Amino acid sequence: MKDTGQLLRIEDLHVDFLTDRGWTNVVEGVSLDVGPGEIVGLVGESGSGKSVTSLSVLRLLPPAYARTPAGHVWYRDRDLIGMPARELRDIRGNEISMIFQEPMTSLNPAFTIGDQIAEVYRRHKGGTRRAAFARAAEMLDLVGIPDAGSRVRDYPHEFSGGMRQRAMIAMALACEPRLLIADEPATALDVTVQAQLVALLARLRDETGCGILFITHDLGLVVELADRVVVMYAGEVVETAAALDLYNAPKHPYTAGLLSAMPQLGVRGKELPVIPGRPPEPWRLPEGCRFGPRCGYTSEECVAAPPALRVAGPGRSSRCCRIEQLHLVGSP
Incomplete structure (x- = not known):
């Protein structure tokens, strides 16, 4: 592929899932791109294919039940879809990082926050355990965790939901990735913490120059954060x-x-508009x-x-x- 200056370029991506009805197409012909220092919002209802698209970028879908029959995912000038697994492992968490939806289930409860961030750093950057642990404390401080030097020894259950989400961001940024994929990072957070998260991602983009693919169903968050928006249905x-x-x-x-x-602030006495009906099932699409x-x-x-x-x-x-x-x- 000719270098277009984009960090990420998804071209005509198709994804199938193995169901009781056989292989069923769930993502069809998706194309989008993310440039350096750019935040692109990916929005739509639950089941629209947002998370499937993001997980396909790093080939994190289970190969026994998911396949990519067509399309390309270009990271700079390299196609991640056809890349050998060993090369892809060197990119995951290093050049491309991902923040998953549920920080409590994504963090291992048996290890401290510092250990988990340090493990990612040592896997890709090497160095001693002491240096990696210092990096973990530095990253927690960067994302706004108070008394990071002490909290780095805490376990996930000792962090609030918002702090766990910040810890996930710290882990994702530990190796200074060029591209960050945030898959509904504000899910289950209250509005105050959501606002802090939006401000944090915008600040990190400005300070590090990384590109961000921000996936959400909340259009209110997208307008505050994103430069461009891609809507899926x-x-x-x-x-x-x-x-x-x-x-x-x-x-x-x-x-x-x-x-x-x-929802609109200051609007009372009116029913909230809704879109009638439900999204179609993948095996029963309209003509x-x-x-x-x-x-x-x-x-x-x-x-x-x-x-x-x-x-x-x-x-x-x-x-x-x-x-x-x-x-x-x-x-x-």
């Missing part, structure tokens, strides 16, 4: 845009539905637009054939065949 990308452009003027009815369902059965703007053209992802303006795309006709409302 039923395993496909349905819209891409700069964050503020997407919020001000969405180009796909699904994105508009997500924005309208966001035409996958969002068609839930869309209030469906026409004959929408059900005739699956729509392609088309240009919707400078730096924008939408998988809607009526983008020239619709004038969708953004978030207040």
Whole structure:
């Protein structure tokens, strides 16, 4: 692949899962990229394929039950999909790090926080245990853990939920990765801790220059943090845009539905809008637009054939065949 200057470039990614019905496609034709110092938000409802896409980047899906029949995941000029496992292990946690959804289940309860961060550092950078433990304390201090030199000897159960999430970020950043994948890092955190987490990731991007793929279902977090947003629905990308452009003027009815369902401060006495229906099951997809059965703007053209992802303006795309006709409302 020609070097485009991007850290991460996913091209036409397809992922299948082995189910009772045989191999079933769950992610189809996903393409996105993340540049140095850029934060890209990946949003959508649960089951839209966000986490599957992120786990496929580092080939963390179980090979017995998941496969990638087509597509490429380029990290700089190297294709991670076809890379030998030994080379990929040298990249995981080193050049590309990942923050997983549940810090309590991702951290080993039998080892201290410092031991777990130090293990990652020694695996990729070498050095003595003392030096690695000092690095662990340094990273905990970087992510805002008070009295990091002492707390580095604590076990995960001695940290609050927000502190465990910070410890996961410290572990992910210990080797100074060029790319950070954050898979719903704010899940189960209260709004105050969420705001702190957003500020922390933005500060780390500014200080280290790393690119971040930020995966979430919370559009409120994305607009505060991301430079660009990629919206997924039923395993496909349905819209891409700069964050503020997407919020001000969405180009796909699904994105508009997500924005309208966001809770608004100061609004009382009105029911919160919802998107009717449910996402389709992967083995029972509509003939035409996958969002068609839930869309209030469906026409004959929408059900005739699956729509392609088309240009919707400078730096924008939408998988809607009526983008020239619709004038969708953004978030207040």
